[in-house]
Amino acid sequence: MAQARTAIVTGAARGIGAAVAKRLAKDGFAVAVIDLDAASTQETVAAIEAEGGKAIGVGADVSDAEQVAAAVAEVAEKLGPPTVLVNNAGVLRDNLLFKMTDSDWDTVINVHLRGSFLMTREVQKHQTEQKYGRIVNLSSTSALGNRGQANYSAAKAGLQGFTKTLAIELGKFGVTANAIAPGFIATDMTAATAERVGASFEDFKKGAAAMIPVGRVGTPEDIAATASFLVSEEAGFVSGQVIYVAGGPRD
Incomplete structure (x- = not known):
């Protein structure tokens, strides 16, 4: 890495984030760990510091423009201008369409789509000033459609269009934008889905693995490895792409 750079990862208190x-800390970035509650970020920050990395935790609701502006300003002041952004913050409010409430829809769209928009709009100021940047948005195989996830599928498909447009608009400033679309990843979120459908997590994972060509479910580290490549200097000619990290062509 030519110089120490600062990365922001949203929804980074647990799981994929x-x-x-x-x-990214292992790769040499100073990392801002953003999540809804600052206290929840401390475990991730402590783990990074224990390995000799540099990190701070910041509490912010990514769907709130004022909180986003304050969070990015804090990161810039404490760690330097953020030139890498990973939009990972997300929530689930699964339900079949006829049962889905206005709140179920709005909450998911606001966190995933509005949150990514607000974070990116704020961070791009630093990226364009620095004439360098990497944006990675977390999509999902659910963007291709998934029963009980009209809200989540719409948000994750929307992020793909958002990503491609960012790549077009920001490319001339040395900024790339790509999306990662994970398949089944073993996290607290998928464990909660298993509970919702009344299955044990082990059985749920076993059932998922049986339908995945490589014969296993994914781990958060699988996604982290792909993100590591996309934010690297070497990935400068990769932009506007959606990479399905799903153990096969699609989940």
Whole structure:
């Protein structure tokens, strides 16, 4: 890495976000761990510091423009201008369409789509000033459609269009934008889905693995490894792409 750079990872208190934050710290980035509650970020921050990395935890609701502006300003002040952004923050409010409430829809769209928009709009100021940047948005195989996830599928498909447009608009400033679309990843979120459908997590994972060509479910570290490549200097000619990290062509 030519110089020390600062990365922001949202929704990084646990799961995929935490794995990405730890991997980027290992890669030499100073990492801002953003999650809804600052206290919840401390485990990820401590794990990074224990390995000799540099990190801070920041509490922010990514769907709130004022909180986003304050969070990014804090990161820039404490760690330097953020030139890498991983938009990972997300929530689930699964339900079949006829049971889905206005709140179920709005919450998911606001966190995933509005949150990624607000974070990116704020961070791109630093990226364009620095004439360098990497944006990675977390999509999902659910973007291709998934029963009980009209809200989540719409948000994750929307992020793909958002990503491609960012690549077009920001390319001339040395900024790339790509999306990772994970398949089945073993996290607290998928464990909660198993509970919702009344299955044990082990059985749920076994059933998922049986339908995945490589014969196993994914781990947060699988996603972190892909993010590590996309934010690297070497990935400068990769932009506007959606990479399905799903153990096969699609989940």
